[in-house]
Amino acid sequence: MPGKKVSLFVTCLVDQFYPEIGEATVKLLRHLEFEVDFPGEQTCCGQVALNGGYHSHAVAVARRFVEVFRDSEVIVAPSGSCVTTVFTHYPELLRESPELKDEVESLRNRTFELSQYLVDVMGVENIGSTLPQPTRVAYHDCCHALRDLGVARQPRQLLQAVDGLELVEMTDSTNCCGFGGTFSVKYPEISMAILNEKLGHVESSGADVLTAVDASCLMHMGGAMRRQSMKARPMHIAELLASGLPGGMNA
Amino acid sequence: MPSIRTKEFTPRASEAINNPTIQKSLDRLANFRQGRTDSIEEFGQERWDEHTKRAKEIKQETLGHLDHYLDMLSTNVERAGGKVFFAHDTQEANEYVAGVARANSVKTVIKSKSMVSEEMGVADYLEGMDIEPVETDLGEYIIQLAKEAPYHIIAPALHKSKEEVSELFQRVLGTPAESDITALAGIARKVLREKFLQADMGMTGANFGVAEAGTIVMVTNEGNGRMSSSLPRVHVATMGMERVIPRLSDLATFLPLLTRSATGQRITSYVAFATGPKRRNEEDGPEEFHLVILDNGRSKMLADPQLREALYCIRCGACLNACPVYSKVGGHAYGWVYPGPIGAVVTPSILGIPIAKDLPFASTLCGACKEVCPLDIDIPRMLLKLRSDATEGPAGTRKPDRIESMMMRGWRMIVSSPRMFGLAGKVASILQWPLSRNKFMRRLPPPLSGWTKSRDFPTVSAKPFHARWSAMALPSEKGDKDGK
Numbered sequence: 073m074p075g076k077k078v079s080l081f082v083t084c085l086v087d088q089f090y091p092e093i094g095e096a097t098v099k100l101l102r103h104l105e106f107e108v109d110f111p112g113e114q115t116c117c118g119q120v121a122l123n124g125g126y127h128s129h130a131v132a133v134a135r136r137f138v139e140v141f142r143d144s145e146v147i148v149a150p151s152g153s154c155v156t157t158v159f160t161h162y163p164e165l166l167r168e169s170p171e172l173k174d175e176v177e178s179l180r181n182r183t184f185e186l187s188q189y190l191v192d193v194m195g196v197e198n199i200g201s202t203l204p205q206p207t208r209v210a211y212h213d214c215c216h217a218l219r220d221l222g223v224a225r226q227p228r229q230l231l232q233a234v235d236g237l238e239l240v241e242m243t244d245s246t247n248c249c250g251f252g253g254t255f256s257v258k259y260p261e262i263s264m265a266i267l268n269e270k271l272g273h274v275e276s277s278g279a280d281v282l283t284a285v286d287a288s289c290l291m292h293m294g295g296a297m298r299r300q301s302m303k304a305r306p307m308h309i310a311e312l313l314a315s316g317l318p319g320g321m322n323a
Numbered sequence: 324m325p326s327i328r329t330k331e332f333t334p335r336a337s338e339a340i341n342n343p344t345i346q347k348s349l350d351r352l353a354n355f356r357q358g359r360t361d362s363i364e365e366f367g368q369e370r371w372d373e374h375t376k377r378a379k380e381i382k383q384e385t386l387g388h389l390d391h392y393l394d395m396l397s398t399n400v401e402r403a404g405g406k407v408f409f410a411h412d413t414q415e416a417n418e419y420v421a422g423v424a425r426a427n428s429v430k431t432v433i434k435s436k437s438m439v440s441e442e443m444g445v446a447d448y449l450e451g452m453d454i455e456p457v458e459t460d461l462g463e464y465i466i467q468l469a470k471e472a473p474y475h476i477i478a479p480a481l482h483k484s485k486e487e488v489s490e491l492f493q494r495v496l497g498t499p500a501e502s503d504i505t506a507l508a509g510i511a512r513k514v515l516r517e518k519f520l521q522a523d524m525g526m527t528g529a530n531f532g533v534a535e536a537g538t539i540v541m542v543t544n545e546g547n548g549r550m551s552s553s554l555p556r557v558h559v560a561t562m563g564m565e566r567v568i569p570r571l572s573d574l575a576t577f578l579p580l581l582t583r584s585a586t587g588q589r590i591t592s593y594v595a596f597a598t599g600p601k602r603r604n605e606e607d608g609p610e611e612f613h614l615v616i617l618d619n620g621r622s623k624m625l626a627d628p629q630l631r632e633a634l635y636c637i638r639c640g641a642c643l644n645a646c647p648v649y650s651k652v653g654g655h656a657y658g659w660v661y662p663g664p665i666g667a668v669v670t671p672s673i674l675g676i677p678i679a680k681d682l683p684f685a686s687t688l689c690g691a692c693k694e695v696c697p698l699d700i701d702i703p704r705m706l707l708k709l710r711s712d713a714t715e716g717p718a719g720t721r722k723p724d725r726i727e728s729m730m731m732r733g734w735r736m737i738v739s740s741p742r743m744f745g746l747a748g749k750v751a752s753i754l755q756w757p758l759s760r761n762k763f764m765r766r767l768p769p770p771l772s773g774w775t776k777s778r779d780f781p782t783v784s785a786k787p788f789h790a791r792w793s794a795m796a797l798p799s800e801k802g803d804k805d806g807k
Contacts, residue, residue, distance in 0.1 A: 084738065087748075087787050087788040088784060089783060091787055110796065123688065123710075125713055125714035127715055129732075133738055136739065215689035215690055215691075219693070250687060254684070255688075256774060259333065260776055261336065261337050264778075265651040266647045266648070266650075292778065295774070295778030296779075298763065298778075299778055
């Protein structure tokens with residue numbers, strides 16, 4: 073894929089809380105000889121407002137996103153959830169802007185979650201990563217990636233191809249972790265009841281690393297794993313894949 | 324109408340989460356889930372998807388011409404000798420039922436399971452007139468004795484253990500303690516047999532009302548729908564106005580979708596058809612047949628293009644079984660007749676958002692409900708619409724949270740430029756300093772305190788990605804639009 077140009081949408085959460093995931097994504101893409109571009113005007117896709125019922129704010133932020141990525145050929149994000157906002161919700165959010173209809177349609181079809189892009193669009197089977205030590209990894213299916221984008225096989229394929237990585241399937245990997253954006257803060261007790269069931273499955277899978285395509289779900293699960301001093305540690309798939317590339321995590 | 328306790332969502336959810344017996348009962352939802360999965364596998368996914376597509380088309384067609392099909396149903400019920408009453412709301416529906424009961428000097432009414440009759444609260448209404456209503460579905464009978472609302476659309480007593488049922492029977496019926504489920508069912512059966520023979524009137528729901536035939540269809544596993552509709556002198560059926568389907572042949576599409584989604588059965592033990600009262604040359608069957616067709620807010624949903632799809636629901640309960648929230652908080656937390664994801668759409672749509680505001684927000688929007696829905700109803704999208712009505716909708720539907728609204732206005736300003744975005748991150752990284760240890764915070768002030776009660780929260784990075792990019796960018800990748 074030499075010279076193939078990709079615009080990175082790093083997402084607001086990764087930008088502010090997990091910039092290393094952004095760095096890992098860039099490293100991965102460059103390793104595969106993509107030319108990475110980072111439109112500096114980007115901030116957020118608007119999911120926060122959409123999720124909370126602040127439709128008018130979500131519309132404004134979505135319009136902005138369309139402008140920022142207007143000239144990008146392909147947009148790749150280390151998140152299934154933010155891509156879902158564009159893919160599933162932008163057509164409806166921007167319904168009142170008929171002049172953007174064609175542009176939104178085109179945008180939603182060239183915006184991809186990282187593993188989805190690599191496997192489905194570019195046909196990558198093996199990124200050539202070798203982990204420094206044998207690691208058992210459980211993959212959690214993030215809801216939006218799974219149900220809106222059909223991302224399930226793609227990340228598993230990339231993970232399985234990593235040397236030194238043993239992919240284990242945990243029970244009910246497709247069950248929600250109980251995050252749900254504002255839900256986790258508004259209904260913490262319900263959110264935790266759902267999460268604790270999930271963590272039980274993580275534990276019994278015997279995994280050293282819990283990975284997923286969304287930093288938000290990992291922030292949620294990881295926050296409780298840390299509080300409960302669990303053995304497994306959360307790691308975004310981009311970081312996990314990049315950690316086995318030459319030069320380790322230092323791009 | 325039955326009591327409305329939608330405002331107690333959070334405390335009642337908490338009660339369920341902290342009750343081990345209830346949690347154990349909710350674990351049984353896994354059987355429903357497995358049953359559904361196996362059943363669809365047997366049916367064939369492709370064939371299943373075709374059925375879903377066809378069912379959607381039929382619903383679109385029917386709801387697009389609802390007046391036409393209701394008129395056809397009504398004409399054909401009357402042609403078969405029955406009477407049809409269109410009730411604008413539950414009050415009108417109850418008054419009509421009461422009128423029929425009065426005219427026939429009814430003392431006992433046997434009921435088979437019907438969500439619309441729950442919506443009407445007709446049992447309480449009849450009791451208020453000194454008429455004894457008796458639920459004849461075993462689960463419904465149990466919760467009637469316990470004076471509770473149904474816990475699940477198809478399994479009303481899902482939350483009760485056999486020990487609790489035994490205790491309940493001892494207390495109310497005076498029967499001896501019994502730990503065997505079959506024996507418990509035997510006790511109920513014995514009591515109910517008497518009631519079946521005694522009753523002057525039978526009430527049933529209708530899973531489908533077939534317009535071309537004037538026929539109502541009842542899907543049950545206990546045969547009580549058939550008994551309730553054929554033994555007593557008078558049969559009153561209630562149905563929501565969206566339950567009409569055009570043709571008998573449409574049942575071939577809907578029945579497998581319903582039973583396989585609900586319990587995983589190929590078909591239920593009984594599928595009963597009732598067309599009017601008994602004919603002149605027939606010996607069995609009711610002398611009178613009444614069909615009450617209820618609106619109660621459904622027209623309003625029909626008129627709203629974003630909510631109309633909720634009227635496609637065939638009440639299989641699959642979305643409840645699949646829902647991570649329902650699976651923890653159970654049915655009573657939802658506070659009205661319809662629990663779970665579909666309830667979170669229907670309840671605020673019928674009762675109004677201000678009194679049921681929790682319901683559309685108490686969802687992770689995981690989409691499991693849509694995934695299992697045999698009609699492919701986009702419940703998450705409707706929950707988002709109801710959320711937006713709650714925060715920004717017209718006066719009357721709106722119930723915004725003022726502090727949150729302010730925060731969201733601030734958020735919008737922050738994300739409207741990378742400069743503001745970077746600045747906000749900087750401010751946060753300074754403010755978080757006293758609370759953070761090893762890049763995590765264990766305690767945060769409200770509204771984030773709900774998170775940190777049991778989860779650590781990450782700190783904002785001192786050097787966000789925007790700032791890191793310039794160091795990472797290769798010369799060839801540095802364009803005009805790069806972060807500065």
